[in-house]
Each structure stands twice: as C-alpha cells, then as structure tokens.
Amino acid sequence: RYLHFCKLPGRVMGIRLLRFTSVVIIVLLLVAGALTALLPNIKDDKMLNLKREPKLQSQSALDSFTLIMQTYNRTDLLLKLLNHYQAIPHLHKVIVVWNNIGEKIPEEMWNSLGPHPVPVVFKVQTVNRMRNRLQNFPELETKAVLMMDDDTLVSAHDLAFAFSVWQQFPEHIVGFVPRKHISTPSGVYSYGSFELQNPGFGNGDQYSMVLIGAAFFHSGYLEDFQRQPEAVFALIDETQNCDDIAMNFLVAKHTGKSSGVFVKPVDIRNLEKDTNSGYSGMWHRAEHLLQRSYCVNKLVNIYDGMPLKYSNIMISQFGFPNYANHKNKM
Amino acid sequence: RYLHFCKLPGRVMGIRLLRFTSVVIIVLLLVAGALTALLPNIKDDKMLNLKREPKLQSQSALDSFTLIMQTYNRTDLLLKLLNHYQAIPHLHKVIVVWNNIGEKIPEEMWNSLGPHPVPVVFKVQTVNRMRNRLQNFPELETKAVLMMDDDTLVSAHDLAFAFSVWQQFPEHIVGFVPRKHISTPSGVYSYGSFELQNPGFGNGDQYSMVLIGAAFFHSGYLEDFQRQPEAVFALIDETQNCDDIAMNFLVAKHTGKSSGVFVKPVDIRNLEKDTNSGYSGMWHRAEHLLQRSYCVNKLVNIYDGMPLKYSNIMISQFGFPNYANHKNKM
Numbered sequence: 249r250y251l252h253f254c255k256l257p258g259r260v261m262g263i264r265l266l267r268f269t270s271v272v273i274i275v276l277l278l279v280a281g282a283l284t285a286l287l288p289n290i291k292d293d294k295m296l297n298l299k300r301e302p303k304l305q306s307q308s309a310l311d312s313f314t315l316i317m318q319t320y321n322r323t324d325l326l327l328k329l330l331n332h333y334q335a336i337p338h339l340h341k342v343i344v345v346w347n348n349i350g351e352k353i354p355e356e357m358w359n360s361l362g363p364h365p366v367p368v369v370f371k372v373q374t375v376n377r378m379r380n381r382l383q384n385f386p387e388l389e390t391k392a393v394l395m396m397d398d399d400t401l402v403s404a405h406d407l408a409f410a411f412s413v414w415q416q417f418p419e420h421i422v423g424f425v426p427r428k429h430i431s432t433p434s435g436v437y438s439y440g441s442f443e444l445q446n447p448g449f450g451n452g453d454q455y456s457m458v459l460i461g462a463a464f465f466h467s468g469y470l471e472d473f474q475r476q477p478e479a480v481f482a483l484i485d486e487t488q489n490c491d492d493i494a495m496n497f498l499v500a501k502h503t504g505k506s507s508g509v510f511v512k513p514v515d516i517r518n519l520e521k522d523t524n525s526g527y528s529g530m531w532h533r534a535e536h537l538l539q540r541s542y543c544v545n546k547l548v549n550i551y552d553g554m555p556l557k558y559s560n561i562m563i564s565q566f567g568f569p570n571y572a573n574h575k576n577k578m
Numbered sequence: 579r580y581l582h583f584c585k586l587p588g589r590v591m592g593i594r595l596l597r598f599t600s601v602v603i604i605v606l607l608l609v610a611g612a613l614t615a616l617l618p619n620i621k622d623d624k625m626l627n628l629k630r631e632p633k634l635q636s637q638s639a640l641d642s643f644t645l646i647m648q649t650y651n652r653t654d655l656l657l658k659l660l661n662h663y664q665a666i667p668h669l670h671k672v673i674v675v676w677n678n679i680g681e682k683i684p685e686e687m688w689n690s691l692g693p694h695p696v697p698v699v700f701k702v703q704t705v706n707r708m709r710n711r712l713q714n715f716p717e718l719e720t721k722a723v724l725m726m727d728d729d730t731l732v733s734a735h736d737l738a739f740a741f742s743v744w745q746q747f748p749e750h751i752v753g754f755v756p757r758k759h760i761s762t763p764s765g766v767y768s769y770g771s772f773e774l775q776n777p778g779f780g781n782g783d784q785y786s787m788v789l790i791g792a793a794f795f796h797s798g799y800l801e802d803f804q805r806q807p808e809a810v811f812a813l814i815d816e817t818q819n820c821d822d823i824a825m826n827f828l829v830a831k832h833t834g835k836s837s838g839v840f841v842k843p844v845d846i847r848n849l850e851k852d853t854n855s856g857y858s859g860m861w862h863r864a865e866h867l868l869q870r871s872y873c874v875n876k877l878v879n880i881y882d883g884m885p886l887k888y889s890n891i892m893i894s895q896f897g898f899p900n901y902a903n904h905k906n907k908m
Contacts, residue, residue: 405781412780413891426896426904442902450742451735453897510896516906560896561743562904566756566840567783567890572772574756574892576846 312340313392313411313464318381320347321527323354325519326398333396334365337408340390342368345381349373378530379484379491384470391418393470397461399529403515409565410511414464417509421499423463424513426455429544429556437548439493439540447558454558457496458508462516465499472498479550483543489530490543497547497555506559514569642670643722643741643794648711650677651857653684655849656728663726664695667738670720672698675711679703708860709814709821714800721748723800727791729859733845739895740841744794747839751829753793754843756785759874759886767878769823769870777888784888787826788838792846795829802828809880813873819860820873827877827885836889844899 315333319326326344334342346353353370369387373380381395392414394407402424414422429437430444438444447454476498484491499507520528530536548554566574645663649656656674664672676683683700699717703710711725722744724737732754744752759767760774768774777784806828814821829837850858860866878884896904 408780409782409890416891424906442897442905446897446901450738451898452739452895453901455896510904512894512904513906560739560898561746562894562896564842564892564894565782565890566785566892567772567776568781571776571783574840574842575772576754576843 308340309390310392310415312338312390313394313414314340314388314390314467315342315394315396316345316381316385316388317342317396317398318345318347318378319398320376321525322398322520322523323348324525325523327354328519328522329396329398329401330368332401332404334368336404338411339366339394341366341387343385343387344368344370345383346370346372347376347380349376377485378488379481382470382473382491382495384467384474388467388470391467392464393467394464395460395462397529399518399520399523400462401517401519402462402513405565405568406511406513406515409568410464413509413511413563418466419499419503420506421458421460421463421465421496421508422511423458423460423465423508424511424516425459425462426508426510427457427459428453428455428558429457429554437541437544437554439537439544449558449560452560454560455508455510456500456506456556456558457493458510460492460495462513463508465495469495469499469502472502477550480547483546483550487539487543489536489539490547493540493543494547497551500557501551501555506557508559509561509563510559511563514565638670639720640722640745642668642720643724643744644670644718644720644797645672645724645726646675646711646715646718647672647726647728648675648677648708649728650706651855652728652850652853653678654855655853657684658849658852659726659728659731660698662731662734664698666734668741669696669724671696671717673715673717674698674700675713676700676702677706677710679706707815708818709811712800712803712821712825714804718797718800721797722794723797724794725790725792727859729848729850729853730792731847731849732792732843735895735898736841736843736845739898741794743839743841743893748796749829749833750836751788751790751793751795751826751838752841753788753790753795753838754841754846755789755792756838756840757787757789758783758785758888759787759884767871767874767884769867769874779888779890782890784890785838785840786830786836786886786888787823788840790822790825792843793838795825799825799829799832802832807880810877813876813880817869817873819866819869820877823870823873824877827881830887831881831885836887838889839891839893840889841893844895 315336317326317329317333330342330344333339344353353372355370358364358368358370371383371385371387392411394411396402406424410422410424414420427439427441428444428447429439430447431437442453446452447456473495476494480494484494496507533539564573645666647656647659647663660672660674663669674683683702685700688694688698688700699715701710701713701715701717722741724741726732736754740752740754744750757769757771758774758777759769760777761767772783776782777786803825806824810824814824826837863869894903
C-alpha cells in the first residue's frame with residue numbers, strides 16, 4: 249500500500265487531503281457548538297444552592313478566611329452585620345452559630361434576599377452554650393478563622409489589614425481587643441484592661457490576651473480546643489464566659505510565646521444599643537469581670553501553671569487612614 | 579643513673595625530697611608575691627585605657643547593643659548626643675567613626691570628663707567616606723548594632739522599645755525612618771517617602787526601606803556588607819550617599835522579605851540647626867533625592883533584580899506614652 253501511495257500523482261492526493269481536512273474541521277465546529285449550548289447558565293444556579301459550594305483550592309485556603317459569628321437573641325443585629333461582613337475582601341464563607349434554641353433560622357428570608365457574595369451556613373444548636381462557636385465545623389475550609397461577636401462592627405479596612413497581619417503571624421490570635429492579667433503578691437491573678445497597673449516590664453502597658461470576639465486565628469486551634477481537659481469545658485459552661493481566655497491559654501501554651509498580636513482598630517463599634525431585643529450582652533452582668541479573674545485562676549490550676557506571656561507590640565496600618573500618619577518632627 | 583638512684587637508702591631520699599619540695603614552694607610563693615605587687619591598679623586604669631574592655635558573656639551579647647555613630651564636622655553635636663546615648667539602657671559600647679580627617683579625637687577631654695557609663699572607642703579614619711561606618715569593627719561584641727546619625731536625637735524610651743522589637747525581629751532593620759521606592763511604567767524606579775503615590779497594594783501607604791541612620795540591625799550584616807560587589811562600594815563612594823539603600827538591598831536579598839520593620843518614634847529630633855559648625859548635612863544638597871533614585875536603579879542593575887519588598891506594618895508601644903493609647907469607642 250505504501251508503494252501504491254507514492255505512485256499517485258501529487259495533484260490528486262492534494263485534493264483528497266483537502267476534502268478530508270475540511271470535513272474534520274466542520275465536524276469539530278458542530279461538536280463545539282453543541283457543547284456550548286449545553287453549558288449550564290451560571291447566573292441562575294450560583295447563589296441559590298447553598299449546599300453546592302466550590303471546592304477550595306489550596307491557594308485560596310491561605311488567601312481567604314471564614315467568618316464564625318455566634319448569635320443569641322439579636323437577630324436584627326446579626327442581619328445588619330451580615331450585610332456588612334458578607335462583602336469583606338478575602339471572605340470565603342460565613343458560619344452563623346445559631347444559639348436561639350427552638351427558633352427557626354431566617355433561611356427563607358436570607359434566600360429571598362439573594363444572591364449573596366459568599367455562602368452563609370446557619371448551624372442550629374441544641375443547647376445555648378458560649379463554647380458552641382469553638383466547634384471544629386466541617387464547613388470550615390480555610391486556614392484562617394475570623395471570629396466576631398454578634399454586636400461588633402469592624403470596618404472592612406481594619407479587617408483587610410488585620411487579615412494581612414495574621415498571614416504574617418499565623419500562629420497568633422490577631423485581633424482588636426487586648427486584655428491582660430496581673431499577678432498579686434498573694435499569688436492570685438486578676439484580669440483586666442488599661443485600668444489595672446502595668447505589669448512592670450519597663451514603661452508603658454502590656455497585654456497578655458487578645459479576645460476572640462474580634463480576631464483572626466488559625467482554624468487548627470479549633471481542632472486543638474476539642475482536646476482540652478474536660479475541666480475547661482465545665483468552667484466555660486459554668487460561667488457561660490471565659491471561652492476566649494481559655495483560647496488564649498491554649499495558644500500561649502502551644503507557641504510558648506505571647507498568644508496575641510494587637511492590631512489597633514481605626515473603626516470598631518459596639519452596636520448592642522441598636523438592638524430591638526433589649527438584650528445587651530453577657531458583659532453587662534455584675535459579676536462579669538470578677539468571673540473572668542476567677543477563670544484565670546481556675547485555668548492556671550487546670551493547666552498547672554500560667555502560660556500567658558506579655559507583649560507591648562501595637563500594630564497599625566502605615567499611611568492609613570492618613571497618608572502620612574508616620575510623619576515626625578524631623 | 580637510674581640504678582644509682584634506686585640504690586640510695588629510703589631515709590636519705592626522703593629528707594632530700596622534703597628539702598627540694600620546700601625550696602620549690604618558697605620560690606613559688608615569692609613569684610606569686612612579686613606578680614601580685616606588679617598587678618596594675620584597676621581603678622586608675624579602667625576608664626583611661628580604652629583598649630582593655632571586659633569580655634562579653636554570650637548572654638550579654640544578645641541582651642545589649644553597640645552604638646555606631648559616624649561623625650563629620652559636628653563635634654559639638656556629637657558630644658551633646660554622646661551624653662545622651664551613653665546612658666541608654668542595654669547599651670554595651672559606643673564606636674565613634676571619626677571622619678574628621680587629620681583632626682585629633684577629643685580623647686583628653688573625654689577622659690577628663692569621666693567616668694563614663696560605657697566604653698567609647700574613637701575609630702580614626704584615613705579617608706572621609708560615607709561607608710566608613712559600615713566596617714566590621716573588631717571592637718563590636720554584640721549581636722545588635724544601633725546606628726545613629728550624628729545629628730539625630732531619639733529618646734531613650736523609643737530606643738529601649740525599638741531594641742525589644744529588634745530582639746523579636748533580629749533579621750530585619752528595625753528603625754524609625756521609613757522610605758520607599760516606586761515602579762514607573764518605563765521600568766525606571768524612583769525613591770521617596772509619603773509624598774510619592776502609594777505602591778497600589780490595597781489602601782494606605784507602604785514602605786520598602788528603613789534607613790540605617792536611626793535603626794537597629796544585626797551585626798552580621800556588617801560582615802556581609804564587606805562581601806558585596808565592588809560596584810556597590812564604587813557607587814557609595816561616587817555619591818557619598820546611598821549606603822543605607824545598599825544595606826536595605828542586602829538585607830532584603832538575604833531574607834527574601836521586607837528588609838525593615840518601622841517603629842513609630844514618639845520623640846525623634848534633628849539637631850542639625852544646633853551646630854556651631856554651620857555644616858548641615860548631606861541631605862541638603864540639591865541633588866540628594868535624585869541621587870538616591872539613581873542609586874536604586876544602579877543597585878537593581880548590580881543585583882540583577884529588585885529585591886526590596888513592601889510592608890505596611892507600623893509598630894508602636896502599647897500604653898506608652900499614654901497609658902491607654904489603644905482605647906476605642908467600644
């Protein structure tokens with residue numbers, strides 16, 4: 249056959265080849281056209297189906313974060329805040345921890361007001377526990393968690409900057425609310441803020457905790473939290489408080505360093521006065537601060553030592569909001 | 579002879595041994611006495627002999643720093659600043675790089691006004707070069723260097739805090755004066771400060787250099803600097819400028835990260851107006867900033883690429899000077 253082929257005149261072979269090539273091209277174009285017609289309409293399906301979330305590439309897992317917001321008796325604030333937070337840059341998903349036991353989640357209303365920028369998952373709880381927000385949620389795909397109280401509004405600028413700071417300090421709790429413990433000669437610890445004396449390391453103040461109600465931290469710590477001694481869970485349940493202090497103990501013990509990195513917020517607001525529910529948050533209870541001092545001492549017993557370390561590093565964003573917020577007399 | 583020794587009676591040998599031993603002991607005592615008498619009087623010599631400094635324990639090598647201050651034609655400012663800087667906490671030693679060629683160092687006056695808190699070494703130079711301060715001085719015993727221009731006054735509080743920050747970021751240049759480069763569409767770089775446009779990474783500004791005229795950095799970088807290409811030295815000598823830009827290139831290339839960490843100073847002052855000499859510093863030359871842009875581009879050629887990276891982290895001291903400089907509307 250090979251010999252036969254070589255004997256054909258060049259001109260005849262050329263025409264047959266041309267015809268064959270044309271047929272192939274036309275068939276390919278038809279198939280392409282059919283495939284295009286069959287592609288689903290992206291716009292209709294994208295936002296309504298909360299269950300079909302895009303699988304997170306490993307790159308995105310580091311470049312985006314998951315907002316976890318626990319809510320109790322302040323659904324009006326929750327929805328107001330969700331409108332703000334759902335549009336924060338680098339947000340991957342929102343997990344709402346629904347502590348309104350027996351009450352239906354506002355799923356219909358949420359869907360009817362779609363599409364939304366990111367998926368929002370409502371996790372219905374069976375018991376109203378403070379530590380419900382510290383579960384290792386299966387929906388969590390990112391390395392970073394942003395945890396926010398349901399009455400706290402932090403500006404997008406602050407969050408974008410704090411997220412970039414977390415990426416440089418991923419083993420720390422990077423957030424906007426610093427607190428400290430102090431020792432007393434009796435050996436009993438006390439919890440507080442700037443109103444307490446400085447811990448005595450040179451001049452200025454120090455902080456030893458960053459509260460998780462407005463902070464970024466590594467999702468791995470949620471996994472670690474599940475493995476804490478039962479006494480820690482009992483303490484949090486008994487006080488309905490101190491889950492954030494416990495997290496700082498966990499992180500400090502894990503890193504051997506100061507647990508938190510404080511980022512000074514430009515615009516952080518507490519919206520609790522704006523709620524229709526009249527519910528104003530746990531920190532208004534008379535015993536709130538005394539409880540937290542109590543928790544510090546209990547946790548020192550449970551962990552057999554004080555792992556919290558002091559820091560006086562305060563981070564701000566260079567050139568924002570004022571383009572020369574670093575000018576000096578030189 | 580050996581055999582002969584063995585044949586001596588035991589008693590005779592014992593007495594001879596005893597006599598011999600006594601003589602040896604007496605001679606040793608006399609020698610010891612003579613040596614003690616010859617030991618120099620410590621008090622008189624301690625401060626006057628600048629050459630004999632105490633050997634630094636390895637602990638101190640990390641907990642203290644060496645101030646390197648280059649000086650030209652502003653001895654009045656130098657001496658004013660030395661009174662301030664010699665008492666900074668954690669200072670181990672001062673090295674004054676004497677660029678006043680042919681002029682005597684003020685050693686007599688310095689000694690007559692002793693004792694001083696730390697040793698001060700005057701390094702007499704043979705040529706007035708900007709890069710003289712970047713030598714790997716044998717007197718340098720600490721891991722940290724504080725480099726200061728001879729017209730810059732930074733408060734002790736700022737320095738103590740910045741040193742503690744350097745200890746947390748030892749591979750970076752931790753200092754008080756941030757600068758940046760920007761790219762232009764032509765590919766030519768420009769050097770400047772807040773007056774230039776933001777490099778375009780989100781909102782706010784960025785810096786890519788921290789100037790070494792008021793900064794802490796690891797003494798190992800002085801060693802590294804000696805190994806830079808000859809073209810770098812030629813550039814610095816040609817411009818009598820840009821040694822600090824070259825150091826930032828070196829550090830950025832070494833770490834693969836942003837070279838500097840900016841600490842916002844509370845109290846930094848330029849004293850150049852206070853000098854009697856009338857000499858007002860290199861940065862007043864008309865071509866100073868243009869030279870620095872020129873240097874950035876030359877260094878990119880020499881290093882075959884732009885190693886500088888941007889940062890927008892601005893560090894301040896928590897609770898200082900105001901005990902609650904972090905309070906917010908919450």
